[in-house]
Amino acid sequence: MLPQGIGTWLAKRRLKSPDKTAVIFGHDEITYREFADAADRVAAVLWQRGIRQGDAVAYIGENSPPFLQVMFGAAQLGAVFVPVNTRLAAPEIRHILVDSGARAVVLDPEFLDRAMDGVEAGHIAHVIVTGDGISGHPGLARQMAEADGEHDGTEVPMDAPAAIVYTSGTTGRPKGAVLTHQNLTWVALNCIIDYDVVSTDRSLMISPLFHVASLGMGALPVILKGATLVLENGFEAGRALQLIQRHRITMLSGVPTTYQMMADHPEWSSTDLSTLQKLTCGGSAVPTRILNAFEERGLSFSQGYGMTETSPGATSLSPEMTRAKQGSVGLAHFFTEVRIADEHGVAVPQGTIGEIEISGPNVFAGYHGLADATAEAFTADGWFRSGDLGYLDADGYLFIADRLKDMIISGGENIYPAEVENLISDLEGVSGVAVIGVPDERWGEVPWAVVTLRDGADVDTERVRAHLDGVLARYKLPKNVVVIEDLPRTASGKIRKAELRARFTS
CATH class of the missing domain: 3.40.50.980 (Rossmann fold)
Incomplete structure (x- = not known):
């Protein structure tokens, strides 16, 4: 039996397109x-x-x-x-x-x-x-x-593990999602089909490859198709615009923040963007102001929804439907299925909000070393439970209603409140804490910590950030700490985060 996994890709590319430029990095081709x-x-x-x-x-x-x-x-x-x-x-x-x-x-x-x-x-x-x-x-x-x-x-074999990509932990510890060679192959095929990747494409990679979206939906489809990948080891809006013009870029992947920074740059209006054909945006919905800025230059976005456990693509919204289905994250990818279920796992009618469940060869094998967490992540018939709430409209387009797991997406980075809350709760004087996402013009949303204190305690933003600095990545540190008398809770004692978000984002 010959090797089947992604390790065979480059040997086959060496045969099929040996002299084609695969990667451009700085002055190296x-x-x-x-x-x-x-x-x-x-x-x-x-x-x-x-x-x-x-x-x-x-x-x-x-x-x-x-x-x-x-x-x-x-x-x-x-x-x-x-x-x-x-x-x-x-x-x-x-x-x-x-x-x-x-x-x-x-x-x-x-x-x-x-x-x-x-x-x-x-x-x-x-x-x-x-x-x-x-x-x-x-x-x-x-x-x-x-x-x-x-x-x-x-x-x-295709079902062997190819990568372990760590997700932010919903219970305070990141979990390793095991992605097989099959997962990475099929997510690349989904992208080739739904984003029309062709061998003549030149794709600029401004997002870090350690993110599964950049790797699975950015680099791998380009390499599988034999196109050209232009690598940047950091994002700077002006340089990104220069590279688009210099290398005649046809494809670009990013998050709303990066696109907004490009549109706000002084060189935006003078940069030649005529070769750009395919823009993909993930992390969160593209705000109307960004849609407007790019449409004025004749450009539209493909948007989508997914997570590390789906390698990560689950759905995509084509540029043609950006306005007609604004607010939607699109249809299920070509080789992927999406359904909506109630709390008992029963499929609900169109238009009814329930948990988003995903099936397909791009869905991960499980969490590394965590059999119980893996079992809990799947339904009895093998569908992955996303933990997110949404609904399907009459045309099958998915709309996200809420985040069941309260995940915060800041500048394309996932932040799970539990991880931050666990550490803040260790700070002397803190009696209760809830970390929520608050809308932000630049980053989409940023984390805030809402805390209650013991009598006589004095805790502020500076002290909380100092407590977390060096322990968590800086993007996870709360941008603001608000002290209140009592945290709103349900009858079972769970914090009503929706109520907090409404209070501090109004």
Whole structure:
């Protein structure tokens, strides 16, 4: 049996389009032949260090060719790629490295200090630094140059794990969503079909690849189709506009915040955007002001809905329906199904609000090491329970009604209140806490902490942020702390967050 997983993609691209530009990074243009050869050498480097099928290989770094080379190199061996959000604090990185059981970590040198606690706690055998390396840690570039690209063949079936992507924890601890080779293949196919990806496309990647949306719906469809990926290792609106014009970009993925910053930039009106054809936006609905700004330049958005557990795409709204179905997140992707169910798991009629459930080959295999959480995430007949509330209209378009899990999306980053609340509750003087999302012009929404205090306690925004700084990623830190007498609660004692949101967003 020949290998079937995503690790075979680049070898096939090397045969079909060897001289086509695969990746542009800064002044470097990498062909598919060079891309495939590099992934082969990474696979050989990992193999020589004892990495075998099922072993986890973590990666901590910004967008760059090594990110993709390590992912595809690991995939050849049947190893499991673990991308780590570079914005996380040291304790958060520690949890991921330990929980995933990573045997090796590849990282950009600037993240070495932040990762070392996790490396030591996880007994990670191999630490490889990208580039030329630093004292005590070998450089990936040198090791790849010395590697011959050879390793024993490995059969990698489609249902084998390809990646573990960590979600923000609804109960305070991030969970690792296991995405199989099948999941990543089918989500790429969904995007190729629903976003009309073609081999002549040139896609600018301004969002971090460690986000599953950027990886599964941004990079992978482009590579599978043999198109060209322009990588940026950070977002700056003016530079993004320059790159669109310089590289004749046809595809762009982002979140509302990035698009708004581009439209607000002084070079917006003078930048040549004539080659842009496909804009995709996730994270939250595109505000009308952004739709207007882009439509004035003849551009429309594809929007959608999904989550890490669906690799992540579940639905898409075509540009043609942006206005006609404004407020909707679209139809289910081509190889995906969406239904709405009541609290008993029974399908409800169109127009009735219920829990959004998703089925398809892009739905994840489960949470790493968490059998109970995995079981709870699926219905008896195998549909994934999103935890979000919505309804389907008469045409099958999905509308999000509320977030059952109270997740906050700030600038495209997911924030689960429980994770932040658990830490704030440890702060001396705090007797109760609720973290809610408050609308924000720039970020879509930002976290606020609403707290109650013990008698005589003095807690403010500065003290809460100082307590959390270095423990959580900075985007998770509350932008404001409000002290109230009592938190509104249900008869069972649960905090009425909808009431708090209404109070502080009115």
